[in-house]
Amino acid sequence: MSRVTIPLGPQHPALKEPANFSITVAGEKILSTSSRLGYNHRGMEKACEERTYIQDMYLLERICGICSHSHSTAFVQTVEEIAGLDVPRRALYIRTLIGELERIHSHLLWLGVAGHEIGFDTLLMYSWRDREVVMDLLALLCGNRVNYGINTIGGVRRDITAEQIAGALRDMDILEERTRYYIDIATSEPSFIARLAGVGYISREDAVRLQAVGPTGRGSNVAIDIRATDPYAAYGEVDFKVITDSHCDVYGRAVVRLLELMESYRIVRQVLKEMPDGPVTVKAPRKIPAGEAVSRVEAPRGEDVHYVKGNGSDKPERVRVRASTMANIQAVNKMMENNNLADVPIIIAAIDPCFSCTDRCVRVIGGKREDLGWRDLRRHGISWYRKHWGIDFGELNRKLHSLRGER
Amino acid sequence: MKIIDKLVNWSRIKSPWVIHFNTGACNACDIEIVATLTPLFDIERFGCILRGTPRHADVLLCSGPVTRQIRDRIVRIYEQMPEPKFVVAIGTCACSGGVFQGCYNIQGGLDSVIPVSAYIPGCPVRPEAIIDGVVKLLSTLEMKEEAA
Numbered sequence: 001m002s003r004v005t006i007p008l009g010p011q012h013p014a015l016k017e018p019a020n021f022s023i024t025v026a027g028e029k030i031l032s033t034s035s036r037l038g039y040n041h042r043g044m045e046k047a048c049e050e051r052t053y054i055q056d057m058y059l060l061e062r063i064c065g066i067c068s069h070s071h072s073t074a075f076v077q078t079v080e081e082i083a084g085l086d087v088p089r090r091a092l093y094i095r096t097l098i099g100e101l102e103r104i105h106s107h108l109l110w111l112g113v114a115g116h117e118i119g120f121d122t123l124l125m126y127s128w129r130d131r132e133v134v135m136d137l138l139a140l141l142c143g144n145r146v147n148y149g150i151n152t153i154g155g156v157r158r159d160i161t162a163e164q165i166a167g168a169l170r171d172m173d174i175l176e177e178r179t180r181y182y183i184d185i186a187t188s189e190p191s192f193i194a195r196l197a198g199v200g201y202i203s204r205e206d207a208v209r210l211q212a213v214g215p216t217g218r219g220s221n222v223a224i225d226i227r228a229t230d231p232y233a234a235y236g237e238v239d240f241k242v243i244t245d246s247h248c249d250v251y252g253r254a255v256v257r258l259l260e261l262m263e264s265y266r267i268v269r270q271v272l273k274e275m276p277d278g279p280v281t282v283k284a285p286r287k288i289p290a291g292e293a294v295s296r297v298e299a300p301r302g303e304d305v306h307y308v309k310g311n312g313s314d315k316p317e318r319v320r321v322r323a324s325t326m327a328n329i330q331a332v333n334k335m336m337e338n339n340n341l342a343d344v345p346i347i348i349a350a351i352d353p354c355f356s357c358t359d360r361c362v363r364v365i366g367g368k369r370e371d372l373g374w375r376d377l378r379r380h381g382i383s384w385y386r387k388h389w390g391i392d393f394g395e396l397n398r399k400l401h402s403l404r405g406e407r
Numbered sequence: 408m409k410i411i412d413k414l415v416n417w418s419r420i421k422s423p424w425v426i427h428f429n430t431g432a433c434n435a436c437d438i439e440i441v442a443t444l445t446p447l448f449d450i451e452r453f454g455c456i457l458r459g460t461p462r463h464a465d466v467l468l469c470s471g472p473v474t475r476q477i478r479d480r481i482v483r484i485y486e487q488m489p490e491p492k493f494v495v496a497i498g499t500c501a502c503s504g505g506v507f508q509g510c511y512n513i514q515g516g517l518d519s520v521i522p523v524s525a526y527i528p529g530c531p532v533r534p535e536a537i538i539d540g541v542v543k544l545l546s547t548l549e550m551k552e553e554a555a
Contacts (some may be wrong), residue, residue, distance in 0.1 A: 010480055013459025016437060017429045018477060039476045040431050043510040050509070059506050065435020065531060109438060112445075128445035135442075146435040146531045356433050 214302020
C-alpha cells in the first residue's frame with residue numbers, strides 16, 4: 001500500500017494548541033510520525049533575564065495556565081535556595097494545598113478533554129461542571145481562577161482562614177463522591193474501556209528509555225513521582241500513595257489520573273487538618289546573592305525542572321525551564337506507531353500536552369541538518385580554521401609527528 | 408433594510424458560530440473559553456457553537472500574544488473565514504501583548520496582525536467576561552439593524 005504523509009496542525013480541531021505532527025500512514029495504519037513544535041515559543045527564558053525576581057515569578061507563572069502554580073513554586077524554591085531563606089511551615093502547607101487543588105482541576109480538565117476526543121461529550125460536560133467546584137475554591141483561596149499568584153519569594157501572599165478550611169473540606173466531599181462515579185465509569189463502562197484499551201501502547205522499557213514523566217510514565221508502570229522521590233513543600237509530612245498502572249496504554253493513563261484524584265483529596269484533607277500556625281512569609285532581600293540552584297516539582301503533567309543562576313543583582317543571570325511535556329513528547333511519536341489514524345487525537349491528548357510549556361527555540365545553522373561524528377567534526381574544524389584563520393594543521397601535524405619520532 | 412436582510416441579520420445574531428485559535432497563549436484563556444462552553448456558564452444558550460474549521464465560523468476567538476511563528480498562520484485562518492467576520496481578542500496578551508511585551512519572539516497584540524472587533528481584557532479572562540464581550544459584540548449588530 002502506498003504511503004501518504006498527512007500534516008496535522010497547527011490549526012486543527014483535535015489540537016487545543018498550535019503544534020504540528022506529520023503522520024505517515026499506509027491506509028489507516030500509522031507507520032511513523034514526527035512532531036514540530038515552536039508555534040508557542042515566546043522567549044520567556046530570555047525575558048526573565050531582563051526582569052527582577054518578583055516580576056519573573058509572575059512571568060513564569062504564565063508559562064502555562066494549567067500548571068501555573070507548579071512553575072511558580074519551582075522558581076521560588078530555587079530562588080529561596082540561593083538566598084538561603086527559611087520558609088515558614090504554614091507557607092509550605094498552603095503551597096502544597098494549592099498545588100493539589102491545581103492537580104485536581106487539571107486532572108478533571110483532562111478527563112473531560114479525553115472524553116471529548118473519544119466522542120464521549122457527556123463526560124466532558126459532567127467533569128467540567130464538577131471542575132467548577134474546585135475552580136470556585138481556588139478563586140476563594142487565591143482571588144483568581146487560574147494563574148493564582150499566591151507564591152512569593154519567602155512564602156505565600158495570602159493566609160487562609162478557618163471558614164475557608166471548613167468550606168474546602170465540604171468541597172472535597174462533593175468532589176470525592178463525583179470522582180467515585182467517574183472511576184466507576186472508567187472501570188465498568190464497556191465502550192469507554194474498549195475505546196481506550198490497547199491504544200497508544202508504550203512498554204515500560206520504552207517509557208524509561210524515552211524519559212516519560214508524570215502520569216504518562218506511571219501509566220506504563222514507571223513509579224516516578226517527585227512528590228515521593230524528592231519531597232518538596234510539605235509533601236514529606238503527608239501520607240499518600242504513588243499510583244501506577246500496568247496497562248501501558250491510554251486506558252492506563254486514564255486510570256492513573258482518576259486514582260490520583262482520590263490521593264489528592266486525601267492530601268488536601270491532611271494538609272487542611274494539620275495546618276500549622278504561624279506567619280506565612282519571611283522578608284526576602286531585593287538582591288539575591290550569586291549562586292545557582294535547581295528545583296524539581298511534580299506538576300499535574302509530570303516533573304517540572306527549574307534552574308536559576310543569580311549574579312548578586314536583583315535580576316537573574318540565567319533561568320532554564322524543562323517542563324513535563326518536553327520530556328513526554330518523544331514518547332508520543334513512539335506511541336502512535338501501528339495505531340489507527342483516528343486514534344491520533346486521543347493519543348496526543350493522553351499525555352495531557354501543554355505546548356506553551358514546551359516550545360523551545362532551536363536554531364538550525366545553515367539550511368540542512370546533519371549529524372556529525374567526532375571524525376567529521378574534526379575535519380570540519382580543520383577546514384574552518386584553514387579557511388578563516390589561514391592555519392594549516394597539516395604542517396603542525398607533521399611537526400608533531402616528527403617530534404614524537406614517527407614517520 | 409429589506410425583509411431578507413433583516414432575516415439574515417437576525418439569524419446571524421442568534422447563531423454566531425465560533426472558532427478558537429491559540430496564538431501563543433499560556434492556555435489559561437483557552438481553558439476559560441472551554442469553561443464558557445460547558446454547563447455552568449453555557450454560552451450555547453446564545454446560539455454559539457464551537458466549530459473545528461474557520462470556513463464554518465463567524466467569530467474568531469483568539470487568545471495570547473501573536474508569536475512570529477503564528478503570524479502567517481493567523482492571517483491565513485482569518486482569510487479563510489467567510490464575510491462578515493468578527494475577531495475577539497481574549498485576554499490581556501491578545502489585547503496588547505501583556506506580560507510578554509518586549510519578548511523577542513512576540514509580535515504584539517492581535518490588532519498588529521488582523522483587525523479586531525472586540526477586546527476582552529483579563530489574565531485570564533473570566534468566563535462571565537467572555538459572555539459579556541460576546542453579547543456586546545452581538546448587540547452592535549442589533550444596533551446596525553436599527554440604524555439601517
